Amino acid sequence: MATDRDVLSDDVKPINYAISLFDLLPKAPWTYQGTVTIDLKVKNATKSIILNTHELKVHSACVSHESGKTASSIKASNISYDTKNQRCTLSLDQELPQSEKAVLEISFEGTMNSSMAGFYRSKYTPPVPASKGVAKDDEHHYMFSTQFESSDARRAFPCFDEPNLKATFDFELEIPEDLTALSNMPEKEIKKGKTAGTKIVSFDRTPIMSTYLLAWAFGDFEYVEDFTRRKYNGKTLPVRVYTTKGLKKQGMLALESAHQVVDYFSEIFRIDYPLPKVDMLAVHEFSHGAMENWGLITYRTTAILFDEYASDQKYRNRVVYVVAHELAHQWFGNLVTMDWWNELWLNEGFATWVGWYAVDYLHPDWNVWGQFVTDSMQTAFQLDSLRTSHPIEVPVRNALEVDQIFDHISYLKGSSVIRMCAAHLGVETFLKGVSEYLKAHTYGNATTNDLWSALSKASGQDVKAFMDPWILKIGFPVVTVAEEPGQISVRQSRFLTAGEVKPEEDETTWWIPLGLKTGPQATDAQREPFTTKEDTYRDIDTSFYKLNGDQTGFYRTNLPPQRLLELSKALDKLSVQDKIGLIGDAGALAVSGDGTTAGVLMFLEGFSVETNYLVWSEVLSTLGKIRTTFSDDAEISKALSKYTLKLVTAATDNVGWTFNPGDDYLKGQLRALLLQTAGLVGHEGVVAESQKRFKAFVDGDKQAIHPSLRSAVFKISIKNGGKEAYEAIKHEYITTTSIDGREITLQSLGQVQSAELAQEYLKFGFSGGVAIQDVHSVGASLANNSKTRLEVWKYIKVNWDMIHEKLSGNMVVLERFVRMCLIKNSSVDVEQDIQAFFKDKDQTGYDRGLAVVSDTIKGNARYKERDAEAIREWLKAHGYA
Template sequence: MASDRDILPGWVKPSHYSLSLHDLEFGGNFTYQGSVDIKLDIQNDSNQWNDIVLNTFQLKIHSAKLKLSGSKDAPRPTKEISYDEKRQRATLSFGDAIQYSGEAVLSVKFEGVMNNVMAGFYRSKYKPKGEVPASVAKDDEFHYMFSTQFESCDARRAFPCFDEPNLKATFDVLLEVPEDQVALSNMPEKEVKKSEKSGFKTVLFDRTPIMSTYLLAWAIGDFEHVEAFTKRKYNGKNLPVRVYTTRGLKQQGEFALDNCHKIVDYFSEVFQFDYPLPKVDLLAVHEFSHGAMENWGLITYRTTAVLFDPKTSADAYRNRVAYVVAHELAHQWFGNLVTMDWWSELWLNEGFATWVGWFAIDHLYPEWNVWGQFVTESVQTAFNVDALRTSHAIEVPVYDGLEVDQIFDHISYLKGSSVIRMLSAHLGEKVFLQGVADYLKAHQYKNATTNDLWSALSKTSGQDVNSFMDLWIRRIGFPVLTVAEEPGQISLRQQRFLLSGDAKPEEDETIWWIPLGLRTGSSASAASLHKIGALTQKEDTIRDIDDSFYHINKDLTGFYRTNYPPARLLKLGEAKDHLSVQDKIGLVGDAYANAMAGYGSTTGLLALLKPFHNETEYLVWAQITTTMGNVRSMFSGVEDISQGLKKFNLELVKSAVEEIGWEFKEGESFLTGQKRASLIITAGLLGHEGTVAEAQKRFDLYISGKDKDAIHPSLRSAVFGICVKYGGESAYNAVQNEYLNTTSIDGKEICLRSMGRVQDKALAKNFMNFIFSDKVAMQDKHSGTIALANNSAVKIEVWNFVRNNWDLVYKTLSGNMVVLERFLRFGLNKFVDESVADEIKKFYEGMDVRGFDKGLAVIDDTIRGHAKYKERDERVVREWLAEEGYL
């Protein structure tokens, strides 16, 4: 056992599983019976042994026996089976001591439950479309499909196994299912036979490649599919690509299907390694804790991440589906073909898949400006999380598999991908991808570490990648680069950026390698890159600067904040028309973050934003509206400042929203449509009279049934949200009714977010009770809560509900700690009052908080940072608003 991690004994390793599931109970207790034969490699020459330890969780092992290779003795049965529930293990004791090394087969018979917590082998409820076979599981209101979710450590919920990522094996899977239902797994069907059980069949699938347990998958249900084929040939054949859905939804898989086969071909070329399996299946799962899961050959998705209806879906979901499909396909190579050695290197999977997923979408949809989207969504979000003391390094020690769920977070995904983007920009895209291809070839079907990737990239690029990337991966946080000006030169100083702005000397010892991306010239349009490429020390002076114009961190490729002198910040704002979309996003994001931390000021941010009233780019507007929403939230409890900021914000968006209008024009770009939706909801929630009136008119026509086309699908979120805010209980009830009856695949998400706009505390309490009713699927409970948590008027009702109903919250969500942790982290992190942080801290004192302890620490850190910012800037913001005529 390694000292820094709790892993299974290393002298027993699996090489193959033959897994069979039968007697599935489609109702009642939803139990199933299973058997698994595990071929083992035992290497224990020096010691006698009498037991084998493996992972199980919430399974009942009926019996187990061990057959030693070459032995003429009968298989040895277990004398005792004991469980360690906390460590999710079972010990199979065989009585008399054994001294043996070599191959063996462990045969286990067991019983499990198809649970309803979106982990392991579980059931998803849905309302069917069309005729449904009688064999499909159902209750009074819902039908059920069945599928798996094993990452990170939930294969052990479905069958006894050695559930660690570097214990790879091959798998044979056999499922007994009703004759009129479809069974899927990682590989194609090998053989289908009639079962001895009437009305059932057994489906045996081809053997998988060697892979980790968390990538195994199967599904059973009333499925149909759409199909296409890759254009490239693989082993002489065009690969079949399918999107599976429950009955009646398959046509909504066409968009994902079209992207899928193109991306498989594209990645096969980019990675210089052909997709290695004989098929690609995508499955829409009705209840899903994550966005999607990259099971090799059978990728599972939340419905809104894979289905899209051009007639009824909001166009934002087109972007989401394309990206999530690409992200999961990237994993087929980066994660599945080559797998991280241990969960501490989760970022190797997720950070890379995030970056290369956007890379593929940029290839397919260059008009979407996906790198602008990446900067305003991924990079800024990563900054916000990593600015907390309670952040963690990209590569973080993980003691056991049960800890890993809390690092499936914005650091692993978004900071990881941001750092990958920074490295790719430095090495050059072509060189970087060649290094990645070399890494995949060298470690195919094996496990690898971060250092293995750095070695491949170093060899390809001729640079010592580890020397400048190691600190970015293994140290917490990121720097802010503070600029001081003198004629013809600038001085730069790096320090750790903290939201609280008070990094102690021992927290600020890292000296990051910082690619400067410094442009300077007589004007913004004439600027060119400076010869100094990177800052590699704590402070430095850069000469030969034309102080007519300079700008640092071109296209925000470096993962750091820049803190300019106030006058320079204003000049850059005035030159915005000569900056890229990414540059403008970075300018606004940095100004806000520096104000929060005290390196800059909110007044400097507001002054910077004034010239942006005529901004034309959607992605820049997205950053502006997010930033102003955050500032307004910080001061929402201060009446005069709150009103002044609202007036300022409304003035900022007024001309833009009036110019763009409500109608979607033929041939209009995707980004224009997104800008319209963003501006309308922003202006409407701010109280822009024309927008509110138009929204209410369209809402009345839609809800009354007089004109169901009155609201464009991409404007439902805006119209519903505006009308709930200003329409009170009647509008809230109408949207709740829409939630219960919508047939649009994205309708439930949109309705929940809109219902969270309520302004009345009684309605907010009603909303939380609704969220925790059986009418809201488990996967949606935290998304509805996030909407309310972002609502300054009633966000306290989230905390009130949690503490007054903790037993209900815990019982409902703790079956899947990922869901509970996210619910708390995003539901309770918007407060600006330290007394609330004190209440939360006191409430959880003495409780067993394993599984969501890191989330609680982030909540505490965030709230206290917010409170410090509000206290520091309140007076100067009030003065600025008064001087500018907003008070």
């Protein structure tokens, strides 16, 4: 056991839990009664048992054991709570002797809370008549489900709530007889409940697993079903998507993907899916995107439901990817679990990479690796280029610290370095090593070094040696290139957005795969990885070369300015990933001071004829960062809008408004992106057409706006339509029956142009009109808007006590709100104001988020101060100002 961890005593270890929940109260105070019987191995004689509880009331506890032929029972004479550390101590009447098996019985009371953590309730409005037994009040109906990761099983029942304290679980639940109960395993038995009109549903025993993977749910559910095509123990497996009544048809896309992915992963991991079923459940209120509970995966509705006729097409991609990601965890995380939370990246980084790998298998036409580079990699770079970043593998003292580690470093940097390693070893070799790792640690826990050992054995290379710096050190490198005829010299140093890297911050030497493409055909020029601070590569065809081919390496490249310009004239030789990488690098280097904004703007002009959605996405994301940073300088801001309009006009006019039957997924996304961008910077034709369609939509013609253009039309209409448009879209938020409608309307409402409407929107967000899981969308959408950004900060300062009280029941929700509402500022004064405001506040659970905000704003402010006059001059010289 690592000495830097604050963990439970190892005197006792759980072997099996038998949990029974009953007397569930379907109204305030929403309590339930429970018993848990835990089979224990007693390693050391003890007079107390410490386990985890949070917001539970333990009524009584006793432990029985056998000594020789004599059975005896020891009561807990005192039950005390350590609220801060979420622990409960059962002080025993007499010493519990060392034993291979003792049985601890606990009677307790819990609450089905509304915090989206532990055992909780979700409110919804059913589209069809509901069953009689559904819990409801004057406004809403309720379903019930669990969310235990990272450390909230302890909110539902007393347990040893740490990932390496694995056990098996028996579970039963008393519910109204016309509702459906689900858990990790198939239903074992249904019998009559103690109360009239109820039934007790019990489930088969689970395999050995961590507490955070246990799950159950009940409600007015229906399902769609399919079966795997492969056979497992001689039978195909049932795969189901469960929803509350009236929504099951929207589970078909997820269902169609899931059975294929289960079979695909069983093949590439060379281990059959280990459970007898796959259930997936749409949950109406959900703090995360989804949760990989073994055999009962839970999802936010927009991550699993999709309407072929009414959903924005971008959600098609989201559903397929999230389903693949969560199914990957059934092996990587569930079958083999990280030993402790510091290695969370093992679960999340791998599931992210292999999730995209599966989507690429299902939909090769989606160019998912281009999407990965523009979304995942660039987002990881952004966080990891801050001084306040952290290594992929980060020390976690206790489980209560871990929620803030579920971030872009664990998921996106983790998956990026996995992709880099897989590309270097060869994907087949890499997956063979993964298979050996899974087989060696099945039903157990493992460490990062265990994975490296398996990959080293499969590849014959010392994987630990070259991967350790990527996992254990903070940050990533920028490779700076100098040219001479026939050769290039390269130098690696740590990249920081703020620039001015200090010597003590630049001590890591990374192993860097060069991925060099050269010559007229941009062919792969095999070179050894770059493993020193500086090196020279000779025999290079410098008429054309590109480092980091297809952006498989997690590093930025700083090319000579003239080379960047030449590459912008040779875009036909570059892959989609190459183009995205060059754009992202150029934009980031301008921020750090290693490049210039004028250079970026000149480079981006070469993309006006681009036709690929993913490349345009990166062009406009990079341009958006520049526009956000300089948005409070009216002259520069106006000129950048003019520049953006000129850049996108030809492509926007070309792509048009009409979705043709032959259009592929990416073309539809390009149309939505270009129309939104053009309309928001004042393209007269797009604004006029948007307002025309919006009026028809509001007047009752719901076909007037294509589902994938709602976001564009709503945002453009609100920006140009004032209070009337705001009220119309707020009404759409309240009344929409579309699964994605609420997310789309919330993001659109942030385009209001006045302080009064911004404050009104924030009040609406916190009045109960917006679900807690979505409140961050209210603040973030206003923070993305230069006209209303400061209104969000004003609102937070005035209403902090209320905000903290509403959101702190789930610290993931609070941290996300604070970070997303404040991070777009670029003023030193605002940063100092934020620091001063939070100085005397308890920052538990969101301190990392505040540090990221502070570091980002400081970097933005330095960038703005350094480049403002140069960008102003360039824009004037080129006719934009």
